[in-house]
Amino acid sequence: MGKVWIEEISDGLYVLRVDDDQTKYFEAMWDIPEGITYNAYLMKTGDAVVLFDAWKKTYEKEFIEALSSIVDPKEITHIVVHHMEPDHSGALPKVLELNGYKAQILGTTFVEKLIEAFYGIKVNFRPVKDGEEIKIGEKTFRFIHVPWLHWPDTMITYVIEDGIFFGGDVCGGYSIPPALFDDDEEVVQNYLPHVRKYIINVIGHYKKYIHQNIEKIKSFNLDLKLIAPAHGLIWRKNPAKIIEFYEQVGRGIPTKGKVLVVYSSMYGFVEKAVSVAVDEVKKLGYNPVVYKFTDTERANISDILGDVPDSEAIIIGTATYEADIFPMMRFTLDEILDKANYEKPVLVLTTFGWGGIAGKKIESLFSKTKFNVIETMEIKGLLQKGLEKKVREGVGKLLGIK
Ligand SMILES: Cc1cc2nc3c(=O)[nH]c(=O)nc-3n(C[C@H](O)[C@H](O)[C@H](O)COP(=O)(O)O)c2cc1C
Ligand SMILES: [Fe+2]
Ligand SMILES: [Fe+2]
Numbered sequence: 001m002g003k004v005w006i007e008e009i010s011d012g013l014y015v016l017r018v019d020d021d022q023t024k025y026f027e028a029m030w031d032i033p034e035g036i037t038y039n040a041y042l043m044k045t046g047d048a049v050v051l052f053d054a055w056k057k058t059y060e061k062e063f064i065e066a067l068s069s070i071v072d073p074k075e076i077t078h079i080v081v082h083h084m085e086p087d088h089s090g091a092l093p094k095v096l097e098l099n100g101y102k103a104q105i106l107g108t109t110f111v112e113k114l115i116e117a118f119y120g121i122k123v124n125f126r127p128v129k130d131g132e133e134i135k136i137g138e139k140t141f142r143f144i145h146v147p148w149l150h151w152p153d154t155m156i157t158y159v160i161e162d163g164i165f166f167g168g169d170v171c172g173g174y175s176i177p178p179a180l181f182d183d184d185e186e187v188v189q190n191y192l193p194h195v196r197k198y199i200i201n202v203i204g205h206y207k208k209y210i211h212q213n214i215e216k217i218k219s220f221n222l223d224l225k226l227i228a229p230a231h232g233l234i235w236r237k238n239p240a241k242i243i244e245f246y247e248q249v250g251r252g253i254p255t256k257g258k259v260l261v262v263y264s265s266m267y268g269f270v271e272k273a274v275s276v277a278v279d280e281v282k283k284l285g286y287n288p289v290v291y292k293f294t295d296t297e298r299a300n301i302s303d304i305l306g307d308v309p310d311s312e313a314i315i316i317g318t319a320t321y322e323a324d325i326f327p328m329m330r331f332t333l334d335e336i337l338d339k340a341n342y343e344k345p346v347l348v349l350t351t352f353g354w355g356g357i358a359g360k361k362i363e364s365l366f367s368k369t370k371f372n373v374i375e376t377m378e379i380k381g382l383l384q385k386g387l388e389k390k391v392r393e394g395v396g397k398l399l400g401i402k
């Protein structure tokens with residue numbers, strides 16, 4: 001059972017965080033050996049007691065215990081629902097039951113429908129308009145809709161008097177950081193790659209809304225003092241950093257020298273060609289980040305996706321398999337093209353036995369995307385010495401070095 005954190009983080013504002021080290025595949029899909037946290041918040045202000053989101057149902061009992069250590073759930077007057085995905089709403093029905101269904105639920109109009117659809121309950125619902133400000137207790141809450149970060153229902157809350165930004169999924173990330181806050185730079189640096197992976201795995205399909213919504217948030221010129229997301233670190237030392245990071249991931253800003261290499265190899269033929277390419281990448285002073293599917297190793301597709309946005313270039317290696325792309329790679333490419341579709345150069349190295357087809361299929365897949373396939377090589381069986389030069393030249397072209 002993961003650790004539960006309950007802490008008053010500013011006057012009358014509490015964080016309730018649980019460290020989920022049980023979920024192996026987030027959304028039954030994404031490998032997260034690093035785990036994830038669910039962060040809910042509770043604010044006491046004047047006569048009001050406001051709950052912001054909850055935890056996954058798996059941790060319902062722990063959530064009620066944590067909540068009850070601060071207030072009697074009966075005393076909750078308002079519940080702000082930023083996003084109805086059950087990683088945040090799963091424990092809500094129990095809270096409402098203990099509350100006697102008295103609390104007013106605030107959210108976008110989608111939320112009311114989703115509560116009924118998911119949990120079969122009718123609630124005291126107050127829809128909030130985009131940009132609407134509502135006084136609750138002694139605070140003014142501004143609700144800003146951020147559709148598709150992560151669902152159509154998604155919004156954030158800004159507390160005007162305190163500069164607090166409750167982000168829901170926005171500004172969240174995977175992993176179980178060893179701290180609540182972004183105070184320690186080492187903690188932040190270790191955490192950010194998990195944010196990139198989270199963004200692409202979970203929100204990547206709606207990538208264009210990242211830029212759109214971040215621009216929208218920025219247009220309000222909010223004085224951000226604290227960013228409190230529903231996953232991962234809370235930002236108080238440098239809240240602007242996580243907004244900027246989100247933008248960078250959305251736009252695919254590269255980390256200098258990073259070349260992503262993803263390949264499959266059943267019997268070592270593709271591996272031979274890829275090893276020449278990787279050698280050339282290193283010779284040219286770049287840093288290859290290599291993922292492979294072989295008979296002893298299986299890359300984590302979630303991690304591969306997370307490494308796309310900040311790569312300068314990508315090398316794909318795979319074999320023709322039953323007149324198609326090797327299945328694990330076909331799936332990986334489908335996911336990359338769907339969730340991490342960026343303007344980045346690509347080199348494709350394929351091998352075949354009796355009739356190469358993988359190269360053409362990959363080119364056709366990529367032709368419908370923002371990626372730019374610089375060169376595709378279809379290699380018959382083992383890469384012969386004479387062809388090594390061609391692979392090296394392909395890497396040179398990929399990296400813009402003739
Ligand atoms: C299960 C299987 C299916 C294959 N299907 C094809 C095919 O449809 N067409 C082809 O030209 N070669 C096919 N091959 C041959 C491989 O594409 C070829 O040996 C390639 O070099 C394998 O590279 P690798 O061992 O690095 O994965 C197949 C090989 C295997 C093991
Ligand atoms: Fe979500
Ligand atoms: Fe979430």
